[in-house]
Amino acid sequence: AAEDGLNAWLRYARIDRAGHCQGKLPSTIVTLNATEGSPVYTAGQELSKGFNGIVGKKVDVDSITTSSRGHHSRDTNATVGTIAAYVDSNPGAAARLPELIDDGFYLSVSHGSILILGQNERGALYGAFHYLSRLAQGDCSDFTLTSNPGAPIRWVNQWDNMQDGGTHGSVERGYGGKSIFFWDGKVRDDLTRAGQYARLLASIGINAVVVNNVNADPKTLTPANMDGLARIANAFRPYGVQLGLSLNFASPQTLGGLSTFDPLDQSVITWWQGITDALYQRIPDMVGYLVKANSEGQPGPMTYNRTLADGANMFARTLKPHGGIILFRAFVYDHRTLNQTLDWKADRANAAVHYFDGLDDKFDDNVAIQVKYGPIDFQVREPVSPLFSHLRKTGSAIELQISQEYLGQQAHLVYLAPMWKEILDFDFRVDGKPSTTADIISGRRFPRKLGGFAGVVNVGTNTTWLGSHLAMSNLYAYGKLAWDAKASPEGVLKEWIRLTFSDDHKVIDVITKMSMASWPAYENYSGNLGIQTLTDILLGHYGPNPASQDGNPWGQWTRADADSIGMDRTVWNGTGFAGQYPPEIAAKYEKPETTPDNLLLWFHHVPYTHKLKSGKTVIQHFYDAHYEGSATAQTFPQLWRKLEGRPGIDKERFEHVLYRLVYQAGHSLVWRDSINMFYFNKSSIADVHGRVGNH
Ligand code: GCU
Missing domain, CATH: 3.30.379.10 (Chitobiase/beta-hexosaminidase domain 2-like)
Incomplete structure (x- = not known):
């Protein structure tokens, strides 16, 4: 098993x-x-x-x-x-x-x-x-x-650390065990799992793996570790999977002993060229780099008042002679200076477009910008990042997260392909013309050579890879959508079920039913109406903790008080974020009447008694959705039990999945009651059905 x-x-x-x-x-x-x-x-x-x-x-x-x-x-x-x-x-x-x-x-x-x-x-x-x-x-x-593939960049990112405090290679936001690549600050001797991973990835069309955490350790680049990386590349090569590497911007100083890491300084440029050459000497087919800079405390070009393009191009030029490319992350924001109390217009969601403003024609042609699907951080519901519509000359890749960081950490079944599909199909209406996310990243909307997909996967040493058998449908679907963004989430799911379990009709029906209901259910019992997921945001990003969103500089605010809730992101009165979209979309998001209910609180600050298009009030929607979502989760273990002994459902996998579904059913009740009580306590408005509040 x-x-x-x-x-x-x-x-x-x-x-x-x-x-x-x-x-x-x-x-x-x-x-x-x-x-x-x-x-x-x-x-x-x-x-x-x-x-x-x-x-x-x-x-x-x-x-x-x-x-x-x-x-x-x-x-x-x-x-x-x-x-x-x-x-x-x-x-x-x-x-x-x-x-x-x-x-x-x-x-x-x-x-x-x-x-x-x-x-x-x-x-x-x-x-x-x-x-x-x-x-x-x-x-x-x-x-x-x-x-033929829809886009050339079909990568996965692993957020693997070389060490974890003392000896073990941990995986940041990884829920499937330790790193399959690193251990004790070094590359593992036994890379069998790396080869097996590459085999799975190749079978769904993935062509590269960035093996180390975006919060990169400069020590990745010691000669001994470069030798180790070459062994990982060797394990990947039979499957046509290329190795990519995350870099720490300050390495010339912290590892190289230079006095600066200014990207325009010649000694820094020479240092990076030396590193790049040394890597290509060992790994001639290395795909290139991934860089997180000036974000969450990471160093970057802005440390020296250089632009993000100055930083990206420095790497691009070292890679160019070797045919390598760089994915430069758009996830740039300062988590230390945002002030919620003093500034109604402060907004982390504005950061990416702000920092990349004016840079669209400044990037070398072997740079693509890697953009998280939403402007904040892998929430259960976000509007699509407006940055996609600003990058017309520069290639872009969408960053999706297979690892369910805010989405139940593989302890909850949440099939993500339907969410990704909505994001890929979203039409920005750039210049009043059809401009879907999928067509932008593939280079069809604006002719560009580079573009595609980056998925944060974070598999580990667990024999299920992600920590849960059912979570693997997300990895499978990711590869299929990266190959063909028109693929149907349900069709892909059924394929995966037949291959993973069997083509028994009952097996297909039950797993399809649970999986297709799972994202709506999770959204219902976590954060509704675009308020974000409402997990604890300071610790593990797991479990309900709506209070943790506000009153800190992380900027995942809800601005919930006794009467009203939501982020005012309008241009006329709020943070102005709505104005980052092309005019047709901006106009839609500017007004509550034309904003879809599921994003209402993302864009607007409204009273709890505000009436939705459904006719319900915001607060009643919260209550009802939490009851509905958790009721759906209650059906999962019952449904799954029907599969006991069916073809392809061996005992080990049956029990493993059942255990998680029973846990999810229970945890969904914790979610339901925590969120409902929290907003009842804030608003003092009782549930019309008498389930929440003092009666
Ligand atoms: C999230 C995540 C971090 C990660 C960051 C990133 O904030 O919680 O662990 O480093 O995203 O994508 O860079």
Whole structure:
């Protein structure tokens, strides 16, 4: 069962139609120009492993070099390689093959022959995984498919620390155990899990992992640690996954012993060039850097009155000769100086657009800006960050969080794809034209070369990776949406269920039902109407603590008092944040009447008795939503119990999931009563249904 956890959706479990499909599979797998350890080589191994597991047919891998002409692939082969290699041995085929872009693939299955071609080696591996995914879902029929990624940047970020106080590699906001990469301030000797992680990631189209915390430790860059990083890159390489690195801006001073880390100082530039060269010497295919600067106490270019672009470009120029890119984070704000009491117009949400103002045409072409989906911090409901609409010349990547920091920390089932989908489909109406988030980051709305997705995943040593079997649907869906933002959250979920558990209809129905109900339920029993999640914000970002939001400089304020609640972010009377959107959207958010109810308190400060479009008052909505959300969570354990003994639901995973769902049902009641009592105590307005208040 631990193996089931580790393999997640790549279990290659035997299907019911195995007998039927056996006859349809080829007798040989042929890899084209595969050197051992290359992605095409891996594709051959995976196909062989998959055929054996899924239908019980042992098929050997035959490796050929296409220069040895005459060794044409026979009809009953599974052939896998790059388009170039294939055309090399089948020149006539060129005309009938489709156009692919980097990482794209072409699949053609007909009468027992399978052709899997990638634009590059990685694409060929993606094609093999795609084919196996269909087979594992019981489909061995003929088909042809061309698939290209929607965006080139499809990364994950791991917030892994090299050390945790004394000896252990911890993961910031990680709920699945210790780091799979670091231990005791060093890179682990055994990197088996790193390879297994890369395998999972490759199967959903992820092409790079930033392995260390954005709050980066300068010691990551010692020669010994660079050697270690090269070993991680080696573990990733068979899967076409590239390594990226978070940097600490002050390293030239703290690690290098220079007197400054000013990005315009020549000694600093030279120091970074030396580091970059040393890394590329060890890891020639390193993808590049990720930098968090001037945020939450981290150093950055603004320490020297330089712009964020000065900082980003310094790294970009060291990377340029090596073909590397840098993702520079837009999560820039000062958590020390915001003053809620004195300043009605102070607003952390304004920070990103403010700091990047005037910089859009200042970034080098190997820089992309990594923007969290909302302007604050991974809340259960935020408007989409307006910064996306300001970056027209600079590429951008959306930062999503698979690790459920504010969203139940994997102890609650919260399927996030529906939320991501709303964010990706949001239309900014830039210049009055359709301008969805998805089209902006893919480079379709404003022609740009770089862009895409960064997902904070934070897996750990736990055999479930994230700490919960069901939470893995979020990782799966993240990869699928990064590949194709048009994918349907429910469709992707069902795929994941079939691969992870089985295609038993009851299993699919129950897990789909719970998962699709889970984000609305969590929003209902945590923070409503755009007030943010209302977790404790000073400690762990877990559990209800609405009082912790206000009265501190972190800026996740609600401004709740005895009569009214919400952040006034209007232009006419508030912080002005609404005005950061293009005019059509800004006008909508400026007025309570045109602001959607689910964002009302994000944009407006209103009395608890304010009437929503639904006809309810704000306070009554709070009460009702908390009862509804927790009632939904009460149904999860009952639903799950129906799956005991069903196909694919082994005892270990059954119990593991049940334990969490029972906990969630209980904790949702804690949420319900804490939040409802808190706002009753503030407002003294009783629930019309008599559940909350003194009666
Ligand atoms: C959140 C999170 C931090 C993290 C930060 C970031 O605030 O709680 O742990 O460092 O985001 O994304 O940089």
